[in-house]
Amino acid sequence: MKRLNSKSGCSVEVTLSVMGGTWKPIIIFKLMQRKLRFMELSREIPSVTQRMLTLQLRELEADGIVQRTVHAEVPPRVDYELTELGLSLAPVLKAMRAWGIRYAQQAEQREEAFAVCD
Amino acid sequence: MKRLNSKSGCSVEVTLSVMGGTWKPIIIFKLMQRKLRFMELSREIPSVTQRMLTLQLRELEADGIVQRTVHAEVPPRVDYELTELGLSLAPVLKAMRAWGIRYAQQAEQREEAFAVCD
DNA sequence: CGGCATCCTATAGGATACTG
DNA sequence: CAGTATCCTATAGGATGCCG
Numbered sequence: 238m239k240r241l242n243s244k245s246g247c248s249v250e251v252t253l254s255v256m257g258g259t260w261k262p263i264i265i266f267k268l269m270q271r272k273l274r275f276m277e278l279s280r281e282i283p284s285v286t287q288r289m290l291t292l293q294l295r296e297l298e299a300d301g302i303v304q305r306t307v308h309a310e311v312p313p314r315v316d317y318e319l320t321e322l323g324l325s326l327a328p329v330l331k332a333m334r335a336w337g338i339r340y341a342q343q344a345e346q347r348e349e350a351f352a353v354c355d
Numbered sequence: 356m357k358r359l360n361s362k363s364g365c366s367v368e369v370t371l372s373v374m375g376g377t378w379k380p381i382i383i384f385k386l387m388q389r390k391l392r393f394m395e396l397s398r399e400i401p402s403v404t405q406r407m408l409t410l411q412l413r414e415l416e417a418d419g420i421v422q423r424t425v426h427a428e429v430p431p432r433v434d435y436e437l438t439e440l441g442l443s444l445a446p447v448l449k450a451m452r453a454w455g456i457r458y459a460q461q462a463e464q465r466e467e468a469f470a471v472c473d
Numbered sequence: 474c475g476g477c478a479t480c481c482t483a484t485a486g487g488a489t490a491c492t493g
Numbered sequence: 494c495a496g497t498a499t500c501c502t503a504t505a506g507g508a509t510g511c512c513g
Contacts, residue, residue: 238356238505239377239486246402247473248455249384249448255458257377259357259505266367275475284364286507291476312474313513322458329454330367332447337366339443340373355365356485357506377485393495404487409496430494431493 255300256326260285260293265302265323266330270355272318302326373418374444378403378411383420383441384448388473390436420444 241254256262260282267273267281279290294317297303302323308314319326334355341353359372374380378400385391385399397408412435415421420441426432437444452473459471 239503241377241402246471247381247384248452248459248471249381249473250402251455251459251471252451253377253380257380259359259371259375262371262375263365263367266365279475284359284368287476288508289506292506307475310474313476315475325457326454329447329450332450333370334366336444336447337369341366341369353364353366353369355367397495405496406488407486410486425495428494431496433495 252329255302256329258293258296260289261297262330262333264290264293264297265319265326266334266355268303268317268319268323269327269330272316274314274316278317297323370447373420374447376411376414378407379415380448380451382408382411382415383437383444384452384473386421386435386437386441387445387448390434392432392434396435415441 238258241250241257256265263282263285264278267278273281275290275294278294279285279287282290285293294303294305298305301320304318304320304323306316306318308316338353356376359368359375374383381400381403382396385396391399393408393412396412397403397405400408403411412421412423416423419438422436422438422441424434424436426434456471
């Protein structure tokens with residue numbers, strides 16, 4: 238996905254430059270519910286490979302959306318949580334969630350057999 | 356961008372399967388304000404090429420988000436407007452717009468010189 | 474456990490030219 | 494005007510293996 242230049246364009250493009258991408262909204266949404274470690278995130282989002290998960294988390298970290306904490310333990314333990322800035326994206330994600338639920342319900346009535354969870 | 360399978364996964368993934376992508380949210384946002392013809396859309400979103408605009412509009416049409424109307428005139432005239440389903444995405448786009456504006460304002464205070472419009 | 478490195482393929486996306 | 498068609502490059506993304 239093309240990374241939009243956040244220094245220009247409309248306000249929606251600015252948001253997209255930070256949370257655009259196939260996995261970022263899902264990652265942020267999962268982290269809205271609670272702090273998660275790497276393996277937990279991986280299990281929560283089965284469709285993402287570990288490689289992509291790592292890459293996207295690094296970008297979210299660089300953009301100040303996600304806080305990464307490494308605990309000095311054996312076995313290693315790393316957890317990810319939203320920063321204040323990341324939390325401020327909650328209204329966007331909540332709107333997306335609400336729309337997805339409504340859409341799936343309507344599709345169900347059309348016998349399209351969705352299976353939606355969070 | 357990987358097209359998520361809308362038949363599974365969390366509710367956010369369902370929404371992403373319809374409006375995910377670099378250009379779709381921007382296109383939908385522009386059409387929220389008013390009906391636009393192809394060239395108008397192209398000018399409103401300078402960063403998108405005609406080719407990508409066509410492709411994305413076709414997908415949005417196939418997903419029932421956008422209504423394409425061809426007028427039998429010379430020169431040809433085609434306009435795009437949101438369907439009822441497309442309009443129901445407004446809360447998502449409005450949340451994205453609000454976040455983008457706030458983010459740009461804060462960046463401005465950090466002297467990062469954004470230039471944001473709609 | 475939480476990665477990173479490497480190699481590979483598929484798809485997104487751009488440039489340009491052409492057409493009804 | 495509103496596209497198509499063609500060709501091309503860049504990036505997304507997957508599979509696998511290794512490591513502290």
